[in-house]
Amino acid sequence: MRVGRPRRVSSHVLAAQLALVIGVTALVSGLFLAPLSDQLDRQAMRRALAIAQTTAARPELAAQLTAAAHAAERPTARGPLQTEAERIRHATGAEYVVIMDERGIRWSHPSPSALGHHVSTDPGEVLAGHDVTQIDEGTLGRSARGKVPLRDPDGRVVGAVSVGIDYANVREGLLALVPKLLMYAGGALAVGALAAYLLARRLRRRTHALAFSDISALLAEREAMLHGLAEGVVALDPGGRVRLVNDEAQRLLGLGPEALGRPVTEALGPGRTADVLAGRVTGRDLVTVRGTRVLVANRMPTADGGAVATLRDRTELERLGRELEGTRGLLDALRAQDHEHANRLHTLLGLLELGLYEEAAQFVTDALGVHRATAEEVTERVHDPLVSALLVGKSAVAAERGVALRLAPHSLLPDRLVDPGGLVTVVGNLVDNALDAAAGSADPAVEVELRGQDDRTVVLAVRDTGPGVPPEHRELVFEEGWSTKAAGPAADGPDGPDEAGPAHRGLGLALIRRFVQRAGGEVRVGTAPEGGAEFRVVLPEALAADTGQRATEPARTGARA
16 A cells, blocks of 8 residues: 655645635624624614604694594595505505504505504504514514604604515615625635745745654654754854753753743853853854863854854863873973983083093082972972972973072972862963963063961962063953963963964963862962062862871971972
8 A cells, every 4th residue: 555645734734724714704704794684684674663753753644543533434445544654655665554543453554454453563662652673573574663653743642653674675685795795705715815825835945845744753853863962052043042952062051941042141141151152252163161161162153043052072181181281291391301411411421521520529419409409499398299299390391491480488388288189280370371471581480389378278379570461451361262372383371362273272271260269269360579470379278177297397398308
């Protein structure tokens, strides 16, 4: 058995619209005819009443009826009342004009045989002095009636005039209007059918001649594809409101279903992430930080004025990249030390070949003393092994670059760090930035201050002799994408916003601020005494509770040295 092709959406819509147009046309026609019939009935009754009133207004009729009643005459076909009533009936086109006395006896009637008989309907209301209009059955069939009391000159009711309009004439008038009504209804139906056809054609083009089952399948596939993607997808309408967020985007941005329909800035809060999704920051592979995650975003406008943004999680890559940077820094330190040791060995070899043995011994003593002094200075004041090892390695790199790296005189960091790795990341980033800034100055130097405060707080300050940070940029340096370095492969610092440089530019200080804020601390930038920049970080609760043993004991210091 062959299964037929599903009907297209346009066919369904066309059939539904045609049925709707036909139904509405029939309903409107019926609603028009129903009150029209009532209106024609009322019009016929008003006409009958007007004829009756005009007839009853003739004073001679009341006088003739009163005189005939007093003379005990009987109604006749040639009597004056019958003659006058027939004349009026022919003149007005009424079905009948009946004149009755106060007893309800007919004195006029289109059928002479009915003269002298009692009227077929109750005349009580009209003989009581009230005008009456009605549609009723009589001896001549169904008619629209108007009844008016007949009064003598003194105003006493002496009879009544009853006028009837043939109801068949009323129905003929109604039926005469039906062809016109049908013509108008047919015209409206034709216009509606044409409009429905044109709309169905347009809908067919817009839906690509798909059937409802095809559209349902496409929607199901779309939902499965969007929610199965490993990338986050956020769709915005022309007004900047969120109209779709897939599962991965909800995870990356920390959103829930309640974000749908809300402006993106309201759903995400102010910041670079909202600016990127809203299109206020343009470019490809824009880097932003959301919570603890580093995201790479791309935004594509849609034809209706909205946009679709995709998000990729670069957190792990950034972590690996920073681990690689740490390894690279260690390699740089080893390379610097190797270079330094090679120079010293060459110098020592030259002194020995020249026979300057005392000078060679003094040279070796001085060289070992400088290196040992630097290591001892760091380990005496910074008792955490990770942080002290970092500073020793950075001092070798600084020496190779011609920058003096020193500890502030009042630096003293106990060996009670809660998160040594986090502090290493903060110190490493700030020292690297400071070395870059100070490298071009006249007397390049970087000073690091590390000390405990209030038994649980760690204060870190990194000062350089570089150009410093202008006051108007002191908040911008902590935003993602900002870097003071020129765009290029090696660029990785605060300034911005960078659209052409690598995706990792301008993340160091932004990540530092996120780390510090999560720890409940603060980071700010100011001016160093030497005129360069000073980055100060305060980390409350960064030290574990003091158990009574001090990290400054001579035995421990000696062991470290």
